[in-house]
Structure formats: structure tokens, C-alpha cells
Amino acid sequence: MTVWIFRRLIQAVFVMLAMTVIVFVGVNVIGDPVEILISPDADQAERIRAIAALGLDKPLWEQYLRFLWGAVRGDLGRSFVFNEPALQLISQRMPATLELAVTAVLLAVVLGIPLGLLAGLYPHSLFGRLAMAGSILGFSLPSFWVGLMFIMIFAVQLGWLPSTGRGATVTVFGIPWSFLTRDGLAHMAMPAFNLALGNIALVLRLTRSGVRENMPMDYVRFARAKGLSPQRVVFVHVLKNIMIPVVTVLGLQFGSTVAFAVVTESVFAWPGMGKLIIDSINVLDRPVIVAYLMMIVLMFVTINLIVDLLYTVLDPRVRIGGAE
């Protein structure tokens, strides 16, 4: 087990290293940050000064090696735009994104699994059909459009919810969280639901197909024959068996939910990492782009690790590294 975890960590380091090279070269091809950041009124001398100030007068390989040397010591560089350490910028924005993403995934679990169970148990009922039709919409509607529609309906027309931004925060362990205040929850309702929509549909469909697949199986029949109550059959036996794909997908989806909260964050002016990375890409703030992507890679690696460990809990037949 330890060997296995160790091997995974080594892999992660290589993945991240590859990522830095790709991003460094990629961003360098896109364009010249000085052209974008500098005042249009700047003359040629000021351009040269700015290029030197941002360290862009050095050849690319030297910039890269400097970056690597800094990264080894935990310094991912300073943002060109904000003149703050990139890591600090990202970690300042992270709580806002995390609370949004966690809420979205929780919504997916809380709504998706029960709805999927119902739809799976009563596939031919009106509800079952509606759930399936609705889930197609959940998948296919572009989230920026749904977000804007939410704002138009719930904020502009009905006036129930604040349109954009993050609400009042409470500081816990030195980190400001908004889900602990009423105002914060009100601000979070629309963006979290917007972000959750696709996940709800996904979980609903997975659960439904799992239930439909498992219900006719022998173990369910035996359980019934044994005289177990229908609740016990569904909630203990069937649910446990269909959880593996759901957990896998939820794990991966959590990663994508964090990484791709970009759209929702832009539409709702949510001051999270997604908005930061979009702003940074727009002005070619290389250190922030590189640092952000490295954090995302790290997150995916960690999530995969956790998902693998969860399998062993859910399915006693899976024994990580045991066979070797």
C-alpha cells in the first residue's frame, strides 16, 4: 500500500513537471504579455524597461529554469499583474471556489441520487420519464445561458435572489467563508445550482441505470426471497452496488467542477479561482496561469488517489496493490 502511494506520488511529480513545460511553451507562443499590460502611451524605452522588469528579456529556457528553481523552494513566481506571489493570489481565491464546488457536488448527491433511485425503480412512471427528459436538458444547455436565465428570472423578474457576487463572509480559521451567513447563502444559491446542474443530471442518470441493471439480478431476488423489506433491499444492497461508478464519476466531476467553475464564476461575478484564471489568461499573466494549472493537476491527482482508496471501502473485493 505505501509502495503504491509512493509510486503514485512520483507519477504525480512527473505529470506536473510535464505540465509546466507544456504551459510554459504554450503561453509563450500565445503572445507577449508586455504588449497587453503596458500603457498604450508607453514609448519604446518604457517597453524595454517593462520587459526587463517582468524578466522577459531572458531566453525562455532561462526563465523556465528560474521558475523551476523557485518552484522547488515553494515559490511559483510573482504575478505580472498584481505583483503578488502567484500562489498567494490563488489561495486567496480558493475558498470561494471550493465552497461553490463543494455545494454543487453536495447538491448533485442530495438531488441526483434520490431522483435517480426513483427514476430507476419506476422507469415507466410519469416521474421517471420527466426525470430522464429533464436530465437531458441539464446536460445539454450551456451553463452560461442557464446562468443568465437564472439571473433574469430569480433576480431581475422575481427579485428573490441577489444577481451577482459573493455575499457577506465569516472568518473561520483565518479563511473567509460565505456559506455561514444568510446573505452568503443567498448569493451562493444560483451559482451553486448552476454549477450543479450538469452533475445532478449525470448522477441521476448513473443511479437510474445502475438501479435498472441491478434490480433484476439474482442477489436482489434472493434478498427478496429471504424476506428482506423492500427498503433494505434498495438502500443497503442495491445502493451499495451502484455506488462505485457514482463515486468514481463524482470524484472526477469534483475536479472538473473546480477547474471549470470558470464559466459560472464569470457569469455570476463570483470572485474565485476560475475568474482569476480567465482574467490571467486575458492578460497573459504567465506565473498565475502556470501556478493555477499546477494546482489543478495536483488536485486531480489527489482526487484520483482518494477515489481509489474509497473503492476499497465500498467494495471489499478491491485490494489496492494487494495482488503484488
Place this chain on the structure above:
Amino acid sequence: MARRVFAPLMAGLLATSPVSAQSLVMAFSGSPTSADPHYHTFSPNIALDSHSYNTLVDMDPKSRPIASLAESWRLVSPDTWEFKLRPGVKFHNGDDFTAEDVVYTLARVPTVLNSPGSFSIYTKSVVSSEVVDPHTIRLKTNGLYPLLPIDLTLVFMIPRRLGPNPLNEDFNNGRNAIGTGPYRMTSYKPGDRVELERFDGFWGKKPHWANVSVRMIPNDGARTASLLAGDVQFIEFVPTSDVARLGTDKRVALSQTDSLRLVFLWLNRSHQVAPPFVTGPNGEALTTNPLNDLRVRKALSMAINRNAIVERVMEGAAIPSNQFLAPGVSGHVADLAPVPFDIAAARALLAEAGYPKGFRITLHGPNDRYVNDGKIVQAIGQMWTRIGVETKVDAMTWTTYISRASKQEFSAFLLGWGISSGEASNPLRALVHTYDAASGWGSVNRGRYSNPQLDGMIKAAMAVADDKMREAALIDAERVAMEDVALIPIHIQKNIWAMRAGLTHTPRADERTLAMDLIPAP
């Protein structure tokens, strides 16, 4: 049923942020990158800084210089400007504002570390300063420099109390955020919001709002929706597609004015043979650069139906132009009308220039920088094709576009230019003067247009101390540039703001969104 349970519940959950008659929530479309007024020459920063800091000379809504921390200024000798400072001005910390603070500020501006765009471009003409008395300062320039007062409209004064090398961080966390402006910054959350509180010791007119919250909402749709929902009372850069609808909405009022931003086309003049993307009518290589022929440039300009672009693409939010500046701004040439749209004359000019069958060209443009930029190049591409210049259109994201445009990789390409100085020497020096690193002129001459006669006229005009006479000399230079089609002007954008009904806004040519300009309607 669901609604009966839900509605009161939601409504209860949601009593939105407290709104009093004295508080204003307004939305910027861009996010300031720092609260340090000398860190980055970036429009949202400057708009935000204008609330907390003052400059020696300010710009009125039409971008004409007016007194601010300096009550008056004059040239005492060709290379020396004297500024009389306003007495009785207090910083937010209670310190008096004096000439020493000016000296301190001018010294600090070029030393800001890691600045991605330094304000030193506005202070570099000052070679030395002399404090005559606490309220008189003389600034020496290298020879006559008539634009110093205008350059200083972008240099925000900070107190010398901050000591050597004040850090950006300390401006962001508020410790160093000490100015003389009408508002004090109480909180700065990058990319989210800035809170401002009225400074009661302000020397000028007391602004209406006691508290101002500046939200950053870059998404156009979300910004408009926030205004309609009443979460913000005042927004900038209203998308042109929303203007018509908002104009009929009783909850909302609009304000607009001609801006200082010209949208125009560059033609690549850096090649003797055909520049990139230019070929003969059948795709064959050309041995000459058609864009070097004045008749071709005139034809390309005449082929553009500017009125159609303004009406259909911009939905009225621009004025057609054949010069740098809008009417009413210093340097506007009254008798220089937009080029008339005339396909037959354009074709005739092309034939006369030796291109009876036209040629092929690609028109490049950004698609996420200027208002409707992608659609403008599409429209012009079709218009050029109608006179026989078969035009492909390639619109791309600004980050890629501007780097390539600066390397002369395009032949015909769209750019915009905001004339921050509000007078004609700025575009003449930066855009159409020959690219010259030594003088710093022609710095954004991306078409590499070069005309020694024009260069001479610009230089001569800059040696004129008297404002009226200099304006006349600059107007002559503008005429030469436009006659020679140094670039092809399309239109001057309008700036549009929207606010909740019951508020009145004084729109500004320089695009700055200021809480001071917004008051309840009488």
C-alpha cells in the same frame, strides 16, 4: 402551492444588501490590478484611484485640463513650469499637502518595483524640481515641453510621510492608501469589490454618496442584469446590443458622450514589395506594395460605408470620423468631414493606380477588445470586396492579435486608440510620426507609416508654447496625415453608462466611471 411556500421563504432569505439613500453600489467592467496609484497604467486602476487621490491638474468631463491640487500653472521660462498649489488641502491622515509631497511623488513614480506599465512615462519629462515655497513648485524640463500639465493629470499625489519605497501591498491593505481625494478606501478585494468612504476633510465639492461600493462585473450580461435587479445602481460600458432595450425601460436611465477612442485601420507600409496576405487578383505575387499608393489607400477608405457601420453594427453608439478627435475636443478639425462612401469613385481610383481587377488582402482584427470589433472587420471585409479588393477576414483574440500586429505580421488591421491627453499631439506623436525609438515617438505606429514632412510639422508644433497656436499647428499636421491616409479612421466610440431611474450622471469623454459624477436627479 410550491410557489406559496417558496416565495416568502426566498424573499425572507434574501433581503439583499442594505441600501440607504447615502450608499452607492456601482459596477466596473474591468478589475483594478492594484490599489497603488503608481503601479499600473491601467484604466480601471486610474478610475478607482481618482476617488482617493488627486493630481495637480485634472481633466473636466470633456477632457480639458482644469485646476485641481494646483490652482494655476504657467511657463516661467521655456524649460520651467511653475505650479501654484492649493492651500489648505489635507491628506486623509490629516497631513497638509505641500510642494514637498509633489517632489516626493515625482521621485517615487519611476521607482515602483515590477510595474507592468509605469506612470514614469508621465513624469520622465521632468528633469529637476525646485520648491520655491510650500505652495509653489517649479518643474524643469529638457527644453520646452508644453504638455507637462496634461501629463500630470495622471500622476496621483501621495504624502511624503510614506517614506522611502512604500510597498504595493501596503496600498492594497489600506495602510498606505492615503490621498487627498473625496473618498478613502476602506477595503480592497482584488477581482471582487472595493469599499470607499467619504472623506469629510476633502478640499473640493462634497460628493453626494457617503459610502461607495465598487463591484467588478466583467461579464456584460451579468452587469446589465445586476442593474436591472437593483443590486447595483450604476454600471459602465453598457453593451450596444442592450442600449435600445434599456432606453425603453422605466427603471433605468442612460448617459452617453463621445469618447476619445478612435477605431481605425492600419495599412502595412513597412514593405516595398507586397506585404503579408496581399496578392494579385488571382493569387499571384505582387512586386509592389499596393498600400504604398495613395490612390489605393483613398479607395479603401472610400469603400467603407461608415454610416452603415455606425447604425447597424454599433447601433448608434459611435460617430463616423475621418480624424482623431470628436467635435468639441481640442484638436478637432472642423472642416474635415468623414470620407463619403463612393464605390464607383473607389473603383476608378484603383484602376488609375494600376489595379483595375483589384487585389487580394486579409483584414485582421481582434474580436474581444473594442466594442463590436469582430463585426466591424466582417463588415469592412464585405465592403472592400465590393470594389474588387477580395478581402478575407480573420478576427482573433486580443492576446494573440496585438503581439502579431506589433510585429507587422498583418497588412490591414483594426485597432483603437484612446487619446488620454484630450488633444491632437498625442495621436500625432504616438501613431503617425515615424517609428523612432530615440525620441520615443511613433511608438505605436504599427503600420510603420512614415512621412518626413509630417514629422517636421509635428516637431515644429511641439515647440510652440502657446496652447491656441499649438492647436492650430497640430490641426495643420492632422490635415496632412488624413490627406495622405496615414491610417483609415472608421469611427469614434461613444461611452455609455446606465443607472437606476432617479439618478443623474455627467458622462466623461475619458471613460472613467466616478461616483462623484452621479447625483440624485433634481
